[in-house]
Amino acid sequence: TAARSYDIAAVPGDGIGVDVTAEAVKVLDAAASRHGFTLRWTEFDYSCERYARTGAMMPDDGVETLSGFDAILLGAVGFPGVPDHVSLWGLLIPLRRAFSQYVNLRPVRLLPGTTSVLAGRRADELEMVIVRENCEGEYSTLGGRHNQGQPGEFVLQEAVFTRVGVERILRYAFELARTRSRRVCSATKSNGIVHTMPFWDEIFELVSADYPDVEAEQCHIDALVARMVQHPDRLDVIVASNLFGDILSDLAAAITGGLGMAPSGNINPERTHPSMFEAVHGSAPDIAGRGIANPVAQILAGAMMLDQLGEAEAARSVETAVEQVLAEGRVATPDLGGKATTEQLGSAIAAAV
Ligand code: NAI
Ligand code: MG
Numbered sequence: 001t002a003a004r005s006y007d008i009a010a011v012p013g014d015g016i017g018v019d020v021t022a023e024a025v026k027v028l029d030a031a032a033s034r035h036g037f038t039l040r041w042t043e044f045d046y047s048c049e050r051y052a053r054t055g056a057m058m059p060d061d062g063v064e065t066l067s068g069f070d071a072i073l074l075g076a077v078g079f080p081g082v083p084d085h086v087s088l089w090g091l092l093i094p095l096r097r098a099f100s101q102y103v104n105l106r107p108v109r110l111l112p113g114t115t116s117v118l119a120g121r122r123a124d125e126l127e128m129v130i131v132r133e134n135c136e137g138e139y140s141t142l143g144g145r146h147n148q149g150q151p152g153e154f155v156l157q158e159a160v161f162t163r164v165g166v167e168r169i170l171r172y173a174f175e176l177a178r179t180r181s182r183r184v185c186s187a188t189k190s191n192g193i194v195h196t197m198p199f200w201d202e203i204f205e206l207v208s209a210d211y212p213d214v215e216a217e218q219c220h221i222d223a224l225v226a227r228m229v230q231h232p233d234r235l236d237v238i239v240a241s242n243l244f245g246d247i248l249s250d251l252a253a254a255i256t257g258g259l260g261m262a263p264s265g266n267i268n269p270e271r272t273h274p275s276m277f278e279a280v281h282g283s284a285p286d287i288a289g290r291g292i293a294n295p296v297a298q299i300l301a302g303a304m305m306l307d308q309l310g311e312a313e314a315a316r317s318v319e320t321a322v323e324q325v326l327a328e329g330r331v332a333t334p335d336l337g338g339k340a341t342t343e344q345l346g347s348a349i350a351a352a353v
Helices: 016-035 048-054 062-066 084-098 163-178 196-209 221-230 242-255 296-308 312-328 342-352
Strands: 004-013 037-043 071-076 103-109 127-133 143-146 154-157 183-188 215-220 237-240 263-267 275-279
Touching (some): 004 016, 016 037, 016 071, 016 296, 016 312, 048 084, 062 084, 071 296, 127 163, 127 242, 163 196, 163 237, 183 221, 183 242, 196 215, 215 221, 237 242, 263 296, 275 296, 296 342
Parallel strands (some): 004 071, 071 275, 127 237, 183 215, 183 237
Antiparallel strands (some): 103 263, 143 154
């Protein structure tokens, strides 16, 4: 049989995205060589730095170029001087939409050697996954600013919820729940948002009827954030719209090991386009260029990528290596209370693989 190999696009992006992606590549290559396959990397400089140079985050044919890859590993985008809506709408959002990566999957758990900011919580009480809708919802360009500078100035921002879009993300969450705790909690706000959220709830009811074996629950977003802090043990699969899922996943990361530990996948479940993997965190300009960012989130995002490529054993090796190195605690970046550099922690994990 021919040796297995995969074509991967690496887009390190800006700030610490560059440092953590280099470590993820190192660890994933170690896993590939141990498990008998090859990752063929091609690096792209799509970033704010490129925007400053050329006026665009990526070239006109960027989407087309990336479409030929088996998967994309993305660092982070965003840097002072380039407005965040430019970096987001010039790269991340177009890729997520062009490749129909409608699931943003954000698993969080408390890793060994780390403690939660929630006093007394054990690892088995802090294990959940946010299933965030990734292609529509509140992140929309529909709307406008009118009467600019006038006393009657107003802005309108429209949210877009399609039947197809809502149904497929809810179904994904129920299918995922069948592989985990068989519990789904849907984030809603149908008491305040009177068109989109009741529609979301209605489709949730319809879909849940197809999954009588899964416990389905709805919770208003404000109550849900409180519950995530007070009773995280009662949550497992949480399904949410684009905006709600974005906020919930930073909170979920914060109550587990922090942003340096939380991976994510932008998944095209039908596999007709490449999926894209990235840490939940951003480019962290406050620590960029100092070589002290925690690479674990990006390394775990790489493990999610291996899973998606069908290399589950290699993915487990990466996760086990991360757990082992964190449990030993000898090599830890400053956010974990240590003095190690990004490179030292990445190398320790690669060696453990
Ligand atoms: P951020 O996630 O970059 O940083 C928040 C805080 O967490 C900072 O204090 C940072 O030092 C710390 N932090 C984040 N990752 C860390 C790591 N791996 N190790 C140690 N500490 C870490 O969020 P912020 O500051 O709101 O955004 C900075 C830039 O990143 C903005 O331009 C924003 O638009 C962009 N961004 C990009 C994302 C992406 O590419 N998907 C996601 C979130 C933000
Ligand atoms: Mg976010």
